[in-house]
Amino acid sequence: MKKERELIPKPRSRFLRVKCPDCSNEQVIFSHAKTVVNCLVCSRVLLKPGGGKGKVEAEIVRQLNSWG
Numbered sequence: 434m435k436k437e438r439e440l441i442p443k444p445r446s447r448f449l450r451v452k453c454p455d456c457s458n459e460q461v462i463f464s465h466a467k468t469v470v471n472c473l474v475c476s477r478v479l480l481k482p483g484g485g486k487g488k489v490e491a492e493i494v495r496q497l498n499s500w501g
């Protein structure tokens with residue numbers, strides 16, 4: 434019997450850890466979000482959705498492959 438491997442599709446999208454320019458809050462956002470992403474602390478817009486990849490309006494601290 435063949436062992437079934439769990440298929441985890443490699444996402445083309447990425448998660449970004451960004452730093453809010455206004456309040457320095459760091460949070461993880463999805464770079465291909467379909468809606469505007471706001472800072473959880475001060476509600477500043479951190480990402481605006483675009484064609485495919487969104488426009489990040491915050492400082493990118495690092496890119497992540499998953500939440501963390």
Ligand SMILES: [Zn+2]
Binds near residue numbers: 454
């Ligand atoms: Zn903020």
